[in-house]
Amino acid sequence: MSRTDEVVDGIKRMILDGTLGPGDRLPVEKDLAESLGVSRGSLREGVRALSILGVVDTRQGDGTYVTSLDPQRLLAPMGFVVDLQGESSALSFHAVRRVLETEAAALAAARITPGALAEARRVLDGVDDVLAATPVDHERFIEADIAFHRVVAEQAGNPVLAALVESLASRTVRERLWRGLHEDGAEQRTHDEHEAIWRALADRDPERARIRMANHLLGVEESLRGGTAIGDVPDGDA
Incomplete structure (x- = not known):
């Protein structure tokens, strides 16, 4: 030593x-x-x-x-490690993120506060304006994506889980993911999937929230692999 x-x-x-x-x-x-x-x-x-x-x-x-020794601060260096990984590792990290965020969505559905639900609603309402613009402002879209997923993770009630999600889903990671999404309508599809997650949270339905989040993040993985996105499956909540 x-x-x-x-x-x-x-x-x-x-x-x-x-x-x-x-x-x-x-x-x-x-x-x-x-x-x-x-x-x-x-x-x-x-x-x-x-x-x-x-x-x-x-x-x-x-x-x-x-320091305060809170999980978010102590796990922050992991985000730096994730950011430094090349394109070949993107799917591996995203798969871990999917597992964590899927469970976070289920936990959040059982305990989300009215204030947090309203905050998530404001984020999604703001995306409508982003999507209406031509061309779409990807910077604002990514900011909204981060904000929505952060609300869900924080409402899971587990600071370690929220910190891990934050590390695995940094702005750098999201920008890298969006560079890999080439199909038309990816932004609208993502927004529709976020809306489905929000409805499950509003209904306090953990199992549906888990399924909707898994559907959303598996769709990203499929898109990155160049296949048909799972997220293209029609939303049964509509």
Whole structure:
């Protein structure tokens, strides 16, 4: 184990055993280096690594603090990893996203708040204006896509699930997916599928929400593979 790894492991142990908690200030550099048995240079390297991971936050002139340690912050680096993957890995990551978001939709249907449902409705209503424009503003369409799926994931009531979905469905990933969708009417079909998901959420129907989300995301996969999109199946909720 390198000295930097020893620092990372040592500070992690301090957090796990309760010596340090969210929001706590780390001991001064000299004392912390001595307690961990490392040089101050190695300590700085370890702290930098933990900062990248979202575990600590160094404030100029004030010291280094443990962050809130919330899942979204700690899992954010995974989004960077996903963004760096090439086109050959897009389907693999999307398949994982599909599994997670399908379950998130079912969970959300059972617990979504009226406010969140109204927020999702506002997002979808705004898409009507986007689709009416010629040409379609893909930037606005992607923003709406992100907003709608974020509402669903957040309403699942599981912050870890929501953070994973956020990491796997970043703006970079969505832009990459849309570059791979070449068939006419992809935007309208996506909007129709979002509407079907929203109706299932509004009806508090977990199984239908699960099916509609799976239908939607499987359609994206099929489109990327160059086949007939599953999302072209008529919407039985209409």
